[in-house]
Amino acid sequence: MTPTVLVSGGAGFIGSHVTVELIQAGYNVIVADNMSNCDKTCYNGAQKITGRKIPFFKMDFCNRRAVEKLFQTNKIDAVIHFAAFKAVGESVAQPVMYYRNNLDSFLNIVDAARTYGCPNILFSSSATVYGQPEKLPVTEESPRQEATSPYGNTKQICEDVLRDSVKAYGNIRGIALRYFNPIGAHPSALMGELPRGVPNNLVPFITQTAIGKRECLSIFGNDYPTPDGTCLRDYIDIVDLAKAHVCAVDRMMADKMKEPYEIFNIGTGKPVSVMELVNAFQKVNGVKLNYKIAPRRAGDVTAVWADPSKANKELGWKAQRTIEETLKAAWTWELFIAHK
Numbered sequence: 001m002t003p004t005v006l007v008s009g010g011a012g013f014i015g016s017h018v019t020v021e022l023i024q025a026g027y028n029v030i031v032a033d034n035m036s037n038c039d040k041t042c043y044n045g046a047q048k049i050t051g052r053k054i055p056f057f058k059m060d061f062c063n064r065r066a067v068e069k070l071f072q073t074n075k076i077d078a079v080i081h082f083a084a085f086k087a088v089g090e091s092v093a094q095p096v097m098y099y100r101n102n103l104d105s106f107l108n109i110v111d112a113a114r115t116y117g118c119p120n121i122l123f124s125s126s127a128t129v130y131g132q133p134e135k136l137p138v139t140e141e142s143p144r145q146e147a148t149s150p151y152g153n154t155k156q157i158c159e160d161v162l163r164d165s166v167k168a169y170g171n172i173r174g175i176a177l178r179y180f181n182p183i184g185a186h187p188s189a190l191m192g193e194l195p196r197g198v199p200n201n202l203v204p205f206i207t208q209t210a211i212g213k214r215e216c217l218s219i220f221g222n223d224y225p226t227p228d229g230t231c232l233r234d235y236i237d238i239v240d241l242a243k244a245h246v247c248a249v250d251r252m253m254a255d256k257m258k259e260p261y262e263i264f265n266i267g268t269g270k271p272v273s274v275m276e277l278v279n280a281f282q283k284v285n286g287v288k289l290n291y292k293i294a295p296r297r298a299g300d301v302t303a304v305w306a307d308p309s310k311a312n313k314e315l316g317w318k319a320q321r322t323i324e325e326t327l328k329a330a331w332t333w334e335l336f337i338a339h340k
């Protein structure tokens, strides 16, 4: 029988791309989302791309009864958890809201999974757990550093919840994928990022500036100790990132895990500076960006990029798409939503 994967937050940016890749790899997918931070554009896009009617539940994972019911009434072979708040600044201003939402939802999932026979849990973690690493690139063995925001702390706590639960209950296994900076959009231009209000992240701010929704991009700091003075990040294409989830689910399903709880860095291994990204965007899309150098943004680390060799070797996954292809897709998506 075709295995079924539950994708919490499956209508969002990452969740919708993962849904498509899972279906294309032969899985059944159930999407559940409370739609608190997205509309149905990406979910509809996922249905169009796959040509499938994808089961959808509008529900909040903080509602314990609703989560139990979902696991009780569906045979779920694996769950991937994306349903969480993700704005760093907002989490500093609203810590209780962040802890409650991001922790309750995951606790409910782990509890329901172990109780109702779903053995495989995949958690979407973040490179934020590494803070500013002493040594670069970062491997999965690099130490986690004390989180600088409640958002980052919820990622660390959820990793620990999964690690401890796998160890204690014996009937579940878990993988945490630590994403670096996911960017881009589906090449079909039917799914992409839809930030509400002013974007926090670099690429949506770039595309919105290029299309005229924002006046000017601020480059936060050009006095960092990096080759061109701007911060270095590991930008990972959203479709490549989504494929990593399929590899991780395959690994769990096939019982190929070396440990019952595993962690993988999901990045390209190549550092790119803010300035390089801005220039690549202008060049590949033939557009001119209005930008200025602004003061550093509080909380930004200077440089972080992945050593993805564990994921390359163990998951059989490797980032494929070039930054140019990714930035082209991001721009095509912005043009698509502008004309919708």
Ligand code: UFG
Pocket: 086, 088, 126, 127, 128, 151, 152, 180, 181, 182, 200, 201, 202, 203, 205, 217, 218, 219, 220, 221, 231, 232, 233, 274, 297, 299, 300, 301
């Ligand atoms: N940047 C700008 N101008 C902008 C937006 C961003 O110059 O308008 C710069 C930032 O200073 C940073 C780089 O672009 O150097 C990337 O910034 P993003 O906000 O896109 O991404 P971050 O690396 O800050 O964020 C990532 C993840 C978060 C995570 C955070 C923790 O996207 O989920 O790391 O530091 F919480």
